[in-house]
Amino acid sequence: MLKLAPPAAVLALALGALPVQAEPAADALFWGGPIHTGAQASPTAQAVAVKDGRIVFVGDRAGAEALRGEETQVVDLGGAALFPGFVDGHAHLRGIGERELTLNLEGSVSAAQAMERLAEHLKTAPAEGTVVGRGWIETGWPEGRFLNRQDLDAVAPDRPVLLIRADGHALVANSAALAAAGIDATTTAPEGGEILKDEDGAPTGMLIDNAMGLVAKLNTGPTEAQKLAAYRAAFAVETRYGWTGVHNMSVDFADVPLLEAMAAQGQAPMRVYNAVDLESAGPLLKSGPRPGSDGRIVTRAVKLYIDGALGSRGAALHEPYADAPHSRGMLVSDPAEVAKALARAKDAGVQVATHAIGDRGNTVVLDLYQDAFRDDPHAAGLARWRIEHAQIIRPGEIERFADQQVIASMQPSHAIGDLHFAPARLGMARLDGAYAWKSLEDAGALVVGGSDAPVERGDPLIEFYAAVARKDLKGFSAEGWRPEEALSRPAALALFTTAPAYAAFAEDELGTIEVGKRADFSAFSVDLMSAPVEEIPKGRAVLTVVDGQIVYDGR
Structure with a gap:
């Protein structure tokens, strides 16, 4: 009978050697608090291990301990809850920084107080200029x-x-x-x-x-030095809030090389997904998407506008404003010109993100998107075009978002701010399609969550709270404010994790805590999945981690 050679492991034992090569030590281990992975198969874990900026282990603490080496960084959460990196699906990054560096009237409780702030600002402002x-x-x-x-x-x-x-x-x-x-x-x-x-x-x-x-x-606009200062200030604010990424809206294309240079110099501590303003988007529409060398600064979208805002009665409505019967708002762009821009973007493989707030504005954009893909509806899903805000929709058109595979990019905090005036602007009947997150999700549409900072504060905990509570920060909800549109906590988590990852074509890299994905994490002092709802906005970010590196530590 033919005698087989012994297995290598048997030979190793016979020679007194180790039978198995040890796994390389992790760069960092995270444990010491609840970990919510966002992955349906294993939604919670005790520990996470990171190597070379990617997740190499998700599971129990003993399994992570096995990857601990002499130089492994052990990050004790101290009871804080760890989540996949939170991404702001709609914000204006430079504007956030400028808010920190210029006259900020946010929170003024009266016209008189706003003027007091202006008077105080003038004491130290340059003597000339606007x-x-x-x-x-x-x-x-x-x-x-x-x-x-x-x-x-x-x-x-x-x-x-x-x-x-x-x-x-x-x-x-x-x-x-x-x-x-x-x-x-x-x-x-x-x-x-x-x-x-x-x-x-x-x-x-x-x-x-x-x-x-x-x-x-x-207003002559900022110099390059002022832009750099604004972006640095914005990065500091955003990472302190716990954001690991931002979908940066209405970007001047001239800012794109500046941001890419900041990333190359290690000065961009979070991911930036740029949607360039149409007025400056010529180079992008000519060259196509700019993926960035390390995925830190990605530019592959163009931002359009179809109408204005509800508060200033610029949102385009099908019927007149309830509190201004002479007005239906306005379209700020000619639909025929928008159609031409859509064709250019489609040809260039550039994603489209269009601002639409009023129900008429949303109808116009849905019609334009449908026309753009009329000859190839399947391509609409591949293009992943978006409507930014999607605040007021006729109920009969909610299913169009799913049918046309249009992403609804919405900001929960708008609903808890606008509840103080939207009923007067719209009347009770039109509230049926207002800020309709749950109805859109039930219809099968993808809803991305954002903050629209600096329009809103930009705190992810306020956004999460708004999505699940649908009440203002004092617990108030207006008459007829459709509480059934509030989201479950898992659905709210998806708004800021898996949904923005998909909307940025990055679902294979980001959005959940799973082996192989980039190690982007947000940790908060409050467990968003179990804490009393009213406690959520009282919490704070504890850790912000991008590519396995701690970019903000508030422990």
Whole structure:
């Protein structure tokens, strides 16, 4: 009989050697708190091991301990809850930084307080040039109105001042700014814009949507040094909140090489997925997507606009505003021109993200997207085009998002801020399709969660809370606010993890804590999956980890 050679392991034992080669030691181990993987097969774990920026083990603590070497970093969560890296699916990164570095009117409780902040800012502002601020919103103000030029004139009578409303779709200019821009009672608003006027026909100072362009020449825009400062400030804010990535909207293409250079120099601590503003998107539409050398800065989308914002009554509605029967809002772009841009993007393999808030705005975009893929509906799913905000939708059109494979990119905090004025703008009947996250998901559409910062604060815990509570931070919910549209906690988690990963064509790399994926984690002081709902926004980020490296440590 033929005698077989003994297995290698038997020979090794006979020679007194180890039978199995040990696994390479992990670079880092994470344990010491609940770990929610976001993976359906194994939704929780005790420990995670990371090697070379990727996850190499997810399981029990003993299994992770086996990968511990002399130089392995052991990260004790101290009871904090670990999640896949949270990604803000819609924000304006440079604007977030600029909010930190310029006049910030966010949180002003009255017109009077906003003017007090302006007066304080003027004490240290440069003596010349236009003063620019942002963040005011009149909702809940005792004055019950927009700011006007008289408010600003009382504080700054001699130099131009532009104060941008929180939504970015309206601003108020003082008399000096109006005069410098040549705006008076005879000035006609451009298409897609509105100049508000008083009962005497004089401009109030409020410029809506495209009318803001009339004063654009007064704001020369930031230098490259100022842009760098703004991005550095934004990165610090975002990582401190626990975000590991951001879908960066309305980007000036000139900022893309700047961001790529920051990443090459190790100055971009989070992932940035850019959607370039159409006005500067020529190079992107010519060259196609820019994936970035390490996936840290990816540019493969173009941002379009179809209407304005609900608060400033610029959102395009099918029927008139309930509190302004003379207006149905406005389209800020010519649909025929948008169709041409869609064709260019489709040919270039560039994703499209279109701002649409009103129900008419959403109908127009859905129609345009449908026409773009009429000859090849299957290609729509591959393209992964998006509607940004998708706030007000006619109930009969909710299923169109799933049928046409259009991603609904929504911001939960808009619903808990807008609940204080949306019923007045829309009336009770139109609330059926307002901020309809659950209805969209039930229809089979993919919903991505974001913050729209600096329009909103930009805290992921506020966004998660808004999605599951559908109440403001004081626990208030307006009459008829459709509590059934609140999401389950697993669904809310998906808004900020698996959904933005898919929307950025990165589902194989990001979105869950699974072996082989990039080691992006967000850890919070509150366990979002089990804590009382009202406790969620009271928590804070504890750790932010990107590619296995701790980029924020708040332990």
